[in-house]
Amino acid sequence: MSLDVNTIFQIAGIGIIVAMIQTVLKQMGKDDWSQWVTLIGFVVILYMVASLIGNLFDKIKDVFLFNG
């Protein structure tokens, strides 16, 4: 259970950091960099969520005797 709390804070942290970087980069005028950073942050979070959902579906498979 504690794993979930950590990962939740990680995801939220990445989101907030990306938002901050975006505002900072906007002031410095380098807009294209901020897009890159948001993309990278998004991919990292997507990877985390995807791996958890994959794990979830595997668990469902063996719980509900999905042999098909």
Place this chain on the structure above:
Amino acid sequence: MQIVGIGLIATFLTLVLKEHQPVVAFLLVIFVGASIFIFLIGKIQQVIETLEKIAANAHLNMVYVETILKIVGVAYIAEFGVQIARDAGQGALASKLELAGKVLILVMAIPIITAIIQAVLGLMPR
């Protein structure tokens, strides 16, 4: 207890993230939904095992019990997908998912329906 705690934390974080990064907030909601579901899977497993034991010593035909379990599984997953799609604002997609879930359940229920009909026909005097 833990689940409520995590759910609350997640709602607060999503509120914070909503203005800056709506996408990340949405991913966070999916993540929390999945983790709560994983937490429940363990409990569901015990319930299903007891059900199977009862069915086994009641000499029920295991095929039916298995199809019922599969139908419950499909219903769970379809519901999970529908809620997430609706949460993301995709009403049309959610209803498509729901339709797919129903059709799949129907397909799985066919053997049971045929068995019931045969049983009923068998009872009827000819």
